[in-house]
Amino acid sequence: MSKNSSTRYATVPLPAGFPDDVTLPKFVIELGKRFDDAGYELALVGGPVRDMFLSSTVTDLDFTTDAKPEAIQQVLTGWAHTQWDIGAAFGTIGARYGDWTVEITTYRDEKYDPDSRKPQVVFGTELIEDLRRRDFTVNAMALRLPDFELVDPFGGVKALVAGVLETPGTPEASFSDDPLRMMRAARFAAQLGVTVSENVAAAMQEMAARIEIISAERVREELVKLMIAPTPRAGLELLVRSGIADYVLPELPALRESSDDAHRHKDVYQHSLQVMDNAIQHEADYVEAPNFVLRFAALMHDIGKPKTRRFEPGGKVSFRHHDVVGAKMVAKRMRELRFDKDTTKAVARLVELHMRFYGYGEGEWSDSAVRRYVTDAGNLLPHLHALTRSDVTTRNKRKARRLADNYNDLEARIEQLAEEEELASIRPDLDGQQIMEILGIKPGPLVGRAYKYLLDVRLDQGPADYETAKQALLDWWADQPEAQTPDDEA
Template identity: 55%
Template sequence: MNELAAKRNAVTELMRISPVADDLAGLFARAGHRLYLVGGSVRDAMLGRSSPDLDFTTDARPGEVLKIVSGWADGVWETGIEFGTVGVTKRGATLEITTFRADTYDRVSRNPEVTFGDTIEGDLSRRDFTVNAMAIEVSTKQFVDPFDGLAAVRDGILDTPATPQESFADDPLRMLRAARFVSQLGFTPAPRVVAAMTEMAGELARITAERVQAELSKLILGSRPRQGLELMVDTGLADVVLPEVPGMRLAIDEHHQHKDVYQHSLTVLDQAIALEKADGWEPDLVLRLAALLHDIGKPDTRRFTSGGGVSFHHHEVVGAKMVRKRLRALKYPKQVIEDIGQLVFLHLRFHGYGRGEWTDSAVRRYVTDAGDLLPRLHKLVRADCTTRNKRKAAALQRTYDDLEERIARLEAQEDLARVRPDLDGNEIMKLLGLPPGPLVGQAWRHLKELRLDRGPLTHEEAVAELVRWARENGIEPPE
């Protein structure tokens, strides 16, 4: 992309959002202030990418901004006003308007001492990376680029306006954001940025888990998460955020001894993403994290065997516990934690299928244990095949094809997604003369186990089995 084309893209994007931006700029001009489109909005325009939200900066102080947009905006919120930001909605567009900043940081917490600035150049000097330190004055369409951000976008280079050490000391989260931009935008960090990240990785520990998790999730959902994760591991950021991932470099995968578990896991992540795309899925955080973390239990379960072999017995059980612990520490939502933990726990279940040992009961249990996660489990298991032996890989895929076809046949016959006992709780209580309580739950679970083992029972068979269970447990059904 040449510079003229990039500027044209930016102006075209700016005109696309007009007249909202032009109207807003007119309001600021009439009040004696300037308004600039800034940051990621300009960067994305240079890249020909649309931005759902628009960021502006101005010399007007927050109180003045509120007066200017009052009566014009469809909605206004002041959540970030102490940091100089006023949020606005207008005709479906979301705008954030922030007063020029000249902050200083205590370099102990991440919280700045908010100080307002007077120039656009001073504001841009405080930005995280030069690709985000460009602005367009909305009224005149003048392009402002004091730190050669346009050249950085053109060359795909991630660098900082100030020295990386100054930038990262001010806000250590910027180091993780660098890895996120590698994943999302395909940028390459400048050598001095990588050196500073490596030197200062431990500073990330002073950032709250919630902020770290938000950046990590964006990285995982990017188009090149492998590259972002490799940067995290190589610089030591992963030792702070996801220490189990670099920890996998210690173990040799028992099926692929030419690779360590770390490289295997990154390949599984790549293959899971390819399967997402093949089926038209949106980027799936749960699937991608499960792919990355499915083998994190291997280092703790590694055992060397006679003859030079290695085993990882029950690594899926250990790994599921480790996943839940790490994701809780990162403050992920409870359902996300449980879903990823369950996928890690189940990812090895399939490997007994190819030996011809699975009954219909085993297939039912596979589907029932996966529940709503079954489509993701299908992709995770398929992605977990990273052998270079084409014949072996094809055989594994054919075997899983067979399992999916078998699931489909049983589903058509039995509605596997909603396996329930053949008698409900009310029938159990009536037939056994029991009040609500634990015994009813035990009887219900017994009938569900039968349903999984044998498939649907007739009503008479189910009643007979319930009576048999009751008598074995000292319960005499009424006549």
């Protein structure tokens, strides 16, 4: 980078009223001057302004202007290193300046038709009207450039200091315009540690069903952002209290149905939230944080309990096979929310396996059982470690200590066996080509059956040499009906 570019990438302090440690890239002033010289307004808007008041690092630069998309592109020409059309129909142009990505959007007003999932966009001419359409007052603030004049017509700073979400207009009008804002309120509760005002909370309850017009993809994105926020519990509880969870994640409020009036067993809803909180505490020890797969599996691990609840003699309550039932339920919900296959499969697998450790007892598992535990978890083993430890919410300190000691023992055994056998990559002692050569068969399902059998042998008995594995394969083959079939018919 040249000295000239170093100067342009330098940072500048903000005017009085902002935290002293907050700065912005110097090129923001340069960009503001370019628009001003061209006869247009430009303002830094929304999240970046909010985050500066919170002394948070500004990583996104979102601007708004009275220039139309074509004019934005003209102003950026010769300044931006690259630029692209994010959505000219919605007034947004993207640009890259060094390592920074900026988005510049024409003042606009967008509303949802009562029966449509797509917003109607109309370009505006006034900054304050553009701010009026935004979701919450904490996001309806702007810095006019290049002079850094704060524009806060709806009391965003005051709301931010109070830690309360308010809407620029009435919440009913705001949520009618874009119902996803109700989920965004929950996300901000998780992300910023704020609460919602009484009128916002009332509107969310009254209008919860309107979330159904929002596409599954947009709901999913808000849910993911909520789950990886610092305190997702706050957002999830707001979704449940408002009734929005009944439409977007009904399995969560349904957990409250697993409790009984006599309180003879734990509150599954509160337990699930606690397990998620525990997982957040454990995740950095096992996986990259924040980790959506772990957190969501922790939240949903017991969703099979309402369907499997049974009252046993003596007043006991059982939830047999809730792990298997829950895995199917979470996979179904994630498919409906349009999650990708890998993420869905990972979360469902963790839900299915979350009870596996409780057969470990006092460490009496055989080496074979330990191998199967590792093999069944596959690359999700670190997630399973974190989830299993997080699932201990008992107030009985002696029981909690015993479970922790048992899991310490299991992890130690896994590590020992891994050193001896490379557990993470366990394979049968014979590969597919060797199986076909020994049995004289062609590629097909039969090879897969033989391969699976040898994998079971490997898990049960540990590694074997070629001759031992070959004999095990031949013994198995002798009992197969295909062994009596000529090769060209097999």
